[in-house]
Amino acid sequence: MANEHVCPWWMIHTFDNPVRRLFHNPEAMLGPYLHADTRAADIGCGIGFFSIGMARLVGGSGRVFAMDLQEKMLAGVERRARKAGLSGRIETRKVEANDLAAPDLKGSLDLVLAFWMLHEVPDQERFLGQVKELLKPGGLFYLAEPRMHVKARDFDGSLALAGELGMRLMERPEVRLSRGAVLAA
Ligand SMILES: C[S@@+](CC[C@H](N)C(=O)[O-])C[C@H]1O[C@@H](n2cnc3c(N)ncnc32)[C@H](O)[C@@H]1O
Numbered sequence: 001m002a003n004e005h006v007c008p009w010w011m012i013h014t015f016d017n018p019v020r021r022l023f024h025n026p027e028a029m030l031g032p033y034l035h036a037d038t039r040a041a042d043i044g045c046g047i048g049f050f051s052i053g054m055a056r057l058v059g060g061s062g063r064v065f066a067m068d069l070q071e072k073m074l075a076g077v078e079r080r081a082r083k084a085g086l087s088g089r090i091e092t093r094k095v096e097a098n099d100l101a102a103p104d105l106k107g108s109l110d111l112v113l114a115f116w117m118l119h120e121v122p123d124q125e126r127f128l129g130q131v132k133e134l135l136k137p138g139g140l141f142y143l144a145e146p147r148m149h150v151k152a153r154d155f156d157g158s159l160a161l162a163g164e165l166g167m168r169l170m171e172r173p174e175v176r177l178s179r180g181a182v183l184a185a
Helices: 009-014 018-022 026-030 049-058 071-084 124-134 152-164
Strands: 039-043 063-068 090-094 109-115 135-146 168-171 178-184
Touching: 009 071, 026 049, 039 049, 049 063, 049 071, 049 090, 049 109, 063 071, 071 090, 109 124, 124 135, 124 152, 135 152, 152 168, 152 178
Parallel strands: 039 063, 039 109, 063 090, 109 135
Antiparallel strands: 135 178, 168 178
């Protein structure tokens, strides 16, 4: 049965559209954390609003893993990457709701982004544990949740869970329309 909390593919353009860059600029937001030659994942990437900016930041020898539950979202990322000439830097991966299934990436990522997706994940503890496993020691987890759907109390609960799993809260960046945090593995 479809998970009714997951953003359906046909709804993605309501927020992933040209106007969004006025308040979410991926390169400006992630530039302080993501540098040339690094490896990153955009989990719950949708059609790649952030994956494309991340691919620009990691440069020709970096790599971005764009992961999502929905094939249609991943097809959107691939189309966009081709158009931007960035296909060589972005690898799409289909994941399951409670399984990122990426043993080959364990301990290898400099940054994981989860933007407006954690509230759609059925088992946050398992998800956050898997995020931590993907990161290098000291690697960063950038989390942003929509204010409209996620109360401060629930966001704090997610940060507390991440803390119990061994991640350290480093920063609370201002993210428009969102609650944001950067944690270190
Ligand atoms: C609201 S959209 C946000 C998309 C993108 N991060 C952005 O900011 O434009 C949430 C995305 O997370 C994906 N998603 C939901 N649960 C997921 C899970 N457990 N693992 C991976 N992706 C998931 C959905 O398929 C959807 O593409």
